[in-house]
Amino acid sequence: MAPLRAWIEVDLDAVRRNAERVTAHSGLPMIPMVKGDAYALGVLPVVRVLEPLAPHAYGVSVPAEGEELRAAGISRKIILYTPCLPHDLLRAHAAGLTPSLSSAEQIAAWAVMGGGAWHLVIDTGMHREGIAWDAVDTLRPVLAAHPPAGVYTHFHSADADAESIAQQESRFAQAVAALPSRPALMYADNSPAMARRATSPFGATRPGAFLYGLSGGPHAVIHPDPVVHVRARILELRWIEAGETVSYGATWRAPRRTRVATVAIGHADGWRRALSNWSDGLLHGRRVPMIGNVTMDMTMADVTEVEATVGDVVTVLGTDGTETLTLDGVATRAGLSPYELLNGLRSRLPHHYRGGHL
Ligand SMILES: *Cc1c(COP(=O)(O)O)cnc(C)c1O
Secondary structure: OOOOOEEEEEEHHHHHHHHHHHHHHHOOOEOOEOHHHHHOOOHHHHHHHHHHHOOOEEEEOOHHHHHHHHHOOOOOEEEEOOOOOHHHHHHHHHHOOEOEEOOHHHHHHHHHOOOOOOEEEEEOOOOOOOEEHHHHHHHHHHHHHOOOOEEEOOOOOOOOOHHHHHHHHHHHHHHHHOOOOOOOEEEOEOHHHHHHOOOOOOOOEOOOHHHHOOOOOOOOOOOOOOOEEEEEEEEEEEEEOOOOEEOHHHOEEOOOOEEEEEEOOOHHHOOOHHHOOOOEEEEOOEEEEEEOOOOOOOEEEEOOOOOOOOOOEEEEEEEEOOEEEOHHHHHHHOOOOHHHHHHHOOOOOOEEEEOOOO
16 A cells, blocks of 8 residues: 555544543443544444443434444444434434433424433533423423433533533532433533543443543543544655745745745645644654644645655654644644544545554
8 A cells, every 4th residue: 555645543542541541530331422423533443442341322413323333233322412303303213323302392202203212401501402401390291201211411611610510510400300200310421521520420421522532621630542643744845045934825934044844734634724833743753843824735844953854754633752742732722622623634634543452
């Protein structure tokens, strides 16, 4: 096989270690969130490495994601975490998925279909999905007839704000108290909530980001290993004189005679333009500043200080030698959400999987 120009390396052993860390830390069953093609890492390899850990269920967003797992032979529970349109309920039923429901009409429709297990979602302040925490009593008749297998809510600021967690938990408790019967599973913790506290009042965790190497935020007490390494080769090298500029818009000007490497990654690969002049690369384990605006297929690096040859690999995210460019560090320096940066890496970059064998 010809060497790749640019690729995303996914460390499946690190995914497994991160999942084991979540379970050891929380002491709770886990529902790994594998929506969005496992945050763009590739859902099937990720699920294959998680299967031996026997998670309680997998979390997806849309029926097609659940169908893909069923087609791959996954028989474990699969829970849908966005509201269903009427047609989605039919697909969920056909694929044996567990929908999240929150209206009397939906719950009745699911029951008429002979739907099986479903989860009730409570809106405690995110205001994105679910029945309002103080309106649960309006569902009592339908809940008494068709009780949910699980009840959950979703935190809106678990990375930043302990008070918001406390408020949402108290609203959640109020909602649970209004149910006609206590469900077998009550849960809420996403990655930042799980990572910041030693014990949880709930029956399961629901992490996504942590599994894929995103930190749980400034209050986290456990940290994930890096999973994603984005690498691209040097295509060309040139010297430019002091005062010359680099790339579109001439946003970077050489303060001295500079060795410029053209690296084979750009915004068509999901390497966001917002990273222009904000990120570093790693070349032979040493930091080199990425300079000038990110273009569609290429981005430049200042390699004046490091020996460089055409074909050498520049790591723009992840680890090279003893240096690591973390998702959180790279994204936040450029004012991006690390989730968005990770999810954007789904276009042209081939995935190269490392590890994953037991
Ligand atoms: C995406 C999502 C999660 C996982 O969130 P992370 O911050 O990635 O851990 C959990 N629950 C729901 C409802 C979600 O939509």
